[in-house]
Structures are given as structure tokens and as C-alpha cells.
Amino acid sequence: MSAKDSRRVYGTAALLRRVRRDTTLSRRTLVVILVLATVAASGRIAIPVTIQYALDHALLAEVDAQARSRVVTVAVLAGVAAVLVAMVSSAVMNHRLIRTVEHALYELRVLAFARILRLSPADPRADSAGSLVARVTNDVDVVTLYAQSGGITLVQNVTQMTLALAVMLAYSWPPALLVLLIGIGVPIAGHSLQQWVGRRFDAVRVGIGELYAGLLEMLVGIDTIRAYGIEDRMRERAEARVDAVRDAQCRTLWPMGFNVSIGEVASGLITTAVLLVGTAAGVGATGFSLDLSAGDVVAFLFLVTFFVRPMQFAVSSLADARNAEAGLRRVVEILDLDEGVGAGARTALPAGPAAVELRGVGYRYTPDRPALHEVDVRIAAGEHVAIVGETGSGKSTFAKLVTRQLLPRSGTVLLWGIDIAEIADSALTRRVAIVPQDAFLFDRTVGENIALGREGAGPDDVSAVLAELGLTDWVRGLPDGLDTGVGQRGESLSAGERQLVALARTAMVDPDLLVLDEATSGVDAGTDVRVQRALARLTRGRTTIVIAHRMHTAESADRVLLFHEGGVVEDGSHAELLALGGRYARLHAVWRRDSVTAAPVPTEVIRAGVFPAGFAG
Numbered sequence: 001m002s003a004k005d006s007r008r009v010y011g012t013a014a015l016l017r018r019v020r021r022d023t024t025l026s027r028r029t030l031v032v033i034l035v036l037a038t039v040a041a042s043g044r045i046a047i048p049v050t051i052q053y054a055l056d057h058a059l060l061a062e063v064d065a066q067a068r069s070r071v072v073t074v075a076v077l078a079g080v081a082a083v084l085v086a087m088v089s090s091a092v093m094n095h096r097l098i099r100t101v102e103h104a105l106y107e108l109r110v111l112a113f114a115r116i117l118r119l120s121p122a123d124p125r126a127d128s129a130g131s132l133v134a135r136v137t138n139d140v141d142v143v144t145l146y147a148q149s150g151g152i153t154l155v156q157n158v159t160q161m162t163l164a165l166a167v168m169l170a171y172s173w174p175p176a177l178l179v180l181l182i183g184i185g186v187p188i189a190g191h192s193l194q195q196w197v198g199r200r201f202d203a204v205r206v207g208i209g210e211l212y213a214g215l216l217e218m219l220v221g222i223d224t225i226r227a228y229g230i231e232d233r234m235r236e237r238a239e240a241r242v243d244a245v246r247d248a249q250c251r252t253l254w255p256m257g258f259n260v261s262i263g264e265v266a267s268g269l270i271t272t273a274v275l276l277v278g279t280a281a282g283v284g285a286t287g288f289s290l291d292l293s294a295g296d297v298v299a300f301l302f303l304v305t306f307f308v309r310p311m312q313f314a315v316s317s318l319a320d321a322r323n324a325e326a327g328l329r330r331v332v333e334i335l336d337l338d339e340g341v342g343a344g345a346r347t348a349l350p351a352g353p354a355a356v357e358l359r360g361v362g363y364r365y366t367p368d369r370p371a372l373h374e375v376d377v378r379i380a381a382g383e384h385v386a387i388v389g390e391t392g393s394g395k396s397t398f399a400k401l402v403t404r405q406l407l408p409r410s411g412t413v414l415l416w417g418i419d420i421a422e423i424a425d426s427a428l429t430r431r432v433a434i435v436p437q438d439a440f441l442f443d444r445t446v447g448e449n450i451a452l453g454r455e456g457a458g459p460d461d462v463s464a465v466l467a468e469l470g471l472t473d474w475v476r477g478l479p480d481g482l483d484t485g486v487g488q489r490g491e492s493l494s495a496g497e498r499q500l501v502a503l504a505r506t507a508m509v510d511p512d513l514l515v516l517d518e519a520t521s522g523v524d525a526g527t528d529v530r531v532q533r534a535l536a537r538l539t540r541g542r543t544t545i546v547i548a549h550r551m552h553t554a555e556s557a558d559r560v561l562l563f564h565e566g567g568v569v570e571d572g573s574h575a576e577l578l579a580l581g582g583r584y585a586r587l588h589a590v591w592r593r594d595s596v597t598a599a600p601v602p603t604e605v606i607r608a609g610v611f612p613a614g615f616a617g
């Protein structure tokens with residue numbers, strides 16, 4: 001069983017209970033729908049009863065013409081009234097049912113979206129983005145479609161069958177019992193078939209999720225696909241996923257076919273059994289008399305039809321129900337995923353830059369290999385620390401732990417001396433910011449992207465922040481200034497410009513702990529100077545942790561932490577670590593050689609540096 005399969009598995013009843021728990025779907029609404037369905041079914045069932053009444057008390061009875069016509073008139077009027085009542089209550093029930101289901105699905109969709117936004121990046125059960133999208137779009141739609149067609153008729157059919165059976169029992173219990181036995185036997189006999197259908201539809205829904213995931217990945221990576229000329233290979237992969245969905249859908253055909261025939265066989269069985277028992281009783285072969293009038297027989301046969309038809313329909317639409325159930329299950333499963341990392345309730349935090357402490361912190365993404373182990377580090381308030389180390393040494397994991405994107409599997413992370421798990425989300429996001437290497441920009445204007453950093457921020461706040469970071473001239477130079485659109489994911493801006501927007505957005509947050517993953521992408525010298533200046537101003541007065549990819553960043557930090565194989569192996573100032581002559585000194589020598597032989601860093605950039613030399617908080 002894979003990690004993703006380890007989610008809670010919901011049976012139909014548990015699934016419906018879960019939906020009721022998470023939505024405002026009330027028991028009262030369900031009762032009202034059931035009452036309306038019963039009234040509608042009663043209206044339909046009343047027809048055979050009126051026919052029986054007319055037959056027994058007028059058409060086949062020895063009464064005078066006046067009495068006959070009175071009885072027929074009453075029967076016809078009652079029949080018309082019953083049809084009208086059935087029509088109106090059926091319409092109201094349909095409306096209620098669709099509205100209720102739509103509302104519940106809307107609520108589920110909203111909840112699922114909210115949960116996706118708060119998903120823990122470390123939850124191994126979380127799907128890829130595309131598959132999650134499929135869950136809140138396609139899977140919800142399948143349920144909606146079913147509710148609007150099969151769901152309504154299922155409610156109507158089941159109520160009609162129940163009522164028809166009750167009236168049949170009132171007419172004559174032996175054949176009614178037979179109908180009941182066969183009626184109960186059908187779902188029991190078809191149980192494994194239903195499970196078979198359910199499994200096949202689960203596979204279809206998973207396949208559709210994977211198809212979405214592949215499509216989304218291709219759209220996001222379209223530039224890379226074109227750049228490497230791998231369109232054909234990607235198309236083949238996409239086709240393979242489309243084929244997989246088609247095959248999964250084809251595999252539902254056999255069980256669905258059997259499903260339909262089960263309904264047909266059952267209805268044939270019921271009709272034949274009733275006729276046989278009726279005839280046998282009529283000729284005295286059963287040893288008992290059914291004692292039925294001609295009207296009763298006609299009414300009974302009508303009622304059998306009223307039982308058999310909906311049963312046939314209900315059984316054949318069970319396949320659609322299984323598909324909808326599979327979709328609903330995939331939506332509900334999202335709600336079971338870890339809701340981000342545990343947010344506490346503490347909102348009051350000490351003022352000023354954060355002191356950071358890790359006590360015996362360990363983290364592993366997979367059970368077999370720790371990404372970090374037994375890390376003990378104290379970073380003083382206002383200190384500027386550079387994190388260096390080879391790729392895969394645990395730098396990003398460390399950054400995620402101090403910003404609570406991950407919670408430690410062992411040990412404790414403390415900010416301002418408080419366990420990070422106790423701090424409320426709102427407080428943490430106001431005081432702690434992380435700037436990734438290539439920050440994500442939304443398809444809005446430069447000004448709007450920056451303003452996102454602070455709730456309620458307007459153009460004046462944005463301008464003030466830009467002035468603070470020395471970026472006013474840069475924004476003025478953009479085609480439409482602050483109103484310049486950045487395009488999808490910020491594609492209309494250069495990598496350096498995207499960094500500037502991200503830095504300004506972070507400055508809006510005005511955090512007391514700043515964690516930066518230094519950009520490695522090539523930025524032209526002019527923009528780089530701007531970036532470094534903005535960084536120098538942004539980091540001033542804040543505890544800053546930088547994952548350093550540049551030599552001068554480590555050189556100018558107060559302190560350097562060298563990571564190796566998930567642990568801090570060297571800790572000290574740049575000078576101290578150089579003097580130590582260990583890993584850092586060797587890494588630094590390689591950096592130095594590469595920066596001389598490959599791309600010399602402009603002196604103005606070195607002077608600007610993230611941590612200007614000599615600056616200590």
C-alpha cells in the first residue's frame with residue numbers, strides 16, 4: 001500500500017456521515033425531502049387504488065347507473081388530485097434536493113480549497129497539484145451531475161418501491177412477501193458486483209486525477225519542454241495517460257452491463273413469481289386462497305409494475321451512483337490531509353527581532369533517510385547568519401523548520417524563546433517571512449503584488465516601501481510604473497526584477513525574522529546591484545538567515561553555519577571558519593576559484609553585499 005493509499009477508506013455510510021458533519025446539510029432538510037418524496041410516491045401509488053375502487057364498486061359491481069357514475073366520478077377526481085399532488089410535490093422535492101446537494105457540494109469544495117491552501121508540504125499523502133485540482137473540479141462535478149439526474153430518481157424510486165410494497169402487503173401479503181424477498185435478494189446478490197463496479201470507478205477517478213496532474217505539469221513546464229524539444233516525448237506521456245483513463249473507463253463496462261441485466265432479471269423474476277403464485281392460488285394449488293377481487297388483482301399488477309420499474313432503474317443507475325461516490329470520496333479525502341503544520345493559539349509575541357533556537361531538531365521526509373538530525377543552534381536576536389553547504393545537506397529543510405513550513409519530527413524550534421508550534425498562524429505570518437529563490441508573482445500589477453505583503457496596503461504604502469529599499473527609480477523606469485502587469489507567474493519581468501518585487505513585498509510584511517534563499521539565477525549587473533542594495537536595507541535590524549549561494553554573502557555575515565549531511569558541522573564567523581581550515585575553508589576556496597575563473601562578481605555588488613561588511617544587526 002503506497003503512502004497515498006494510507007488515507008482513511010470511507011464506506012458509503014461513513015462517507016455520507018462525513019459529508020453531513022462537514023457541511024450544513026441538516027437532518028431536517030433530509031426529512032423534508034423524504035416527506036416530499038413520499039407524498040409524490042403516494043400520489044402515483046393512489047392511481048391503482050382508485051382503479052381498484054372503480055372496478056370493484058362500480059364497473060364490476062351490481063349497482064345502478066347513478067351509483068356507478070358517482071363512484072367513477074369520485075375515482076377519477078381522486079386520481080386527478082393524486083396525479084396533481086404527485087406532480088407538485090415531485091417538483092418541489094427535485095428543487096429542494098438539487099439545491100441541498102449543490103449547497104453541500106459548494107461547502108465541500110470551499111473546505112477542500114481551504115485545506116489545499118493549508119496543506120503541509122511534508123504530507124506524503126498529498127497529491128500533485130493537478131490531481132488536487134481534479135478533486136475539487138472534475139470529481140465534484142461528477143457528484144453534481146449524478147445528483148441532478150440519478151440521485152433524484154433514486155430517491156423517488158426507492159420511496160415509490162417502499163410504498164408500492166406497503167400497499168401490496170395491504171392487498172395480499174403472500175405475493176407481496178415474494179416481491180419483497182426477490183427485491184431484497186437483488187441487492188444482496190449484487191453486492192460483490194457493486195463492489196466490483198465501485199473499484200472500477202475508483203480507478204477511473206484516480207486516472208482522471210493523474211491526467212490533470214500531467215496536464216498541469218506540462219503547462220507549467222511548457223518553456224522547458226519547448227527549450228529541450230521534447231514535445232513528442234511529452235505528448236506520448238500525455239497520450240499514455242489519456243489511454244489509461246480510456247482503458248479504466250472501458251473496464252467499467254462489463255460490471256455496468258451485468259448491473260443492468262441484474263435489474264432486468266430481477267424484474268422478470270418478480271413478475272413471473274407473482275403471476276405463478278397468483279395463478280396457483282387461483283386454481284387452489286397452493287392450499288390457500290388469495291381472496292382477491294378482480295379490482296385487487298388489477299391493482300396488484302399495477303403495483304408490481306410500480307415496484308419493478310423503479311427497481312430496474314435504481315439498479316442500473318447504481319453504477320452512476322458508484323462513480324459519484326468515488327468522486328465524493330476523493331473530495332472528502334482532501335479534508336483528511338494534514339492541515340499544514342500545527343498552528344498554536346499564541347498571538348502575543350515579544351517585540352523586536354526574533355531569537356531563534358533549535359534544540360535537538362531532526363526531520364525526515366522519508367522514513368529511511370533523515371534530512372536533518374540532532375541540530376542544536378542558537379541565533380541571537382538581530383544576528384545575520386549565512387547557511388552554506390553542499391546540495392542536499394539540509395539547508396532548505398532548516399529554513400522551512402524555522403519558518404514552520406515544516407514541524408520537526410524530533411526536538412523543538414523556538415522563536416523568541418517560544419515553541420514555534422504554540423504560535424498562532426496570524427502572529428507568525430506577520431513576524432516571520434521567507435523569500436524563496438524565485439519568488440512567485442501573481443498575474444497582477446507590480447504594485448498589487450507588492451501590496452499583497454500587508455493587508456489593506458494602498459499605493460502610498462507601496463511607494464513608501466519602494467523608497468525605503470531604494471527602488472523608486474526602478475519602478476519609475478517600468479513601462480507603467482506600479483501599474484505594470486507582471487504576466488503569468490511574473491513572466492513579463494526579468495528574474496532580477498521579480499526578485500525586486502518579492503523583496504518589496506517582504507518589506508511590506510516588515511518581519512522580525514527574515515529567511516532568504518539567495519537567488520542563483522543570472523541577473524544583469526545593474527539589477528544585481530539594486531537587488532543587493534535592497535537586500536541590505538531589508539535585512540537591517542532584523543534577524544536574518546540567508547541560504548548563501550554567493551561567496552561574499554557568507555563573507556559579510558556575522559556568522560556562518562556549515563551544513564553537511566543533515567547536521568551543522570562548522571559554526572563561526574567567516575574568518576574563524578577560514579582559520580579552521582576545514583570544509584568551509586575548502587568550499588570557500590572552490591567558490592573563490594570559480595568566481596575568478598567563471599563570472600567575476602562586480603566590485604560594486606561586493607561592496608553592497610547582503611550583509612554590508614562590519615554591520616552587526
Ligand SMILES: Nc1ncnc2c1ncn2[C@@H]1O[C@H](COP(=O)(O)OP(=O)(O)OP(=O)(O)O)[C@@H](O)[C@H]1O
Nearest residue numbers: 365366370371389390391392393394395396397398
Ligand atoms: N519533499 C521532499 N521529499 C523527500 N525528500 C526531500 C524533500 N525535500 C528534500 N528532501 C531531501 O532531504 C535532504 C535535504 O534537502 P534540502 O532541500 O534541505 O537540502 P539543501 O541543502 O537545501 O539542498 P539544495 O542546496 O540543493 O537546495 C536531501 O537529501 C533531499 O533529497
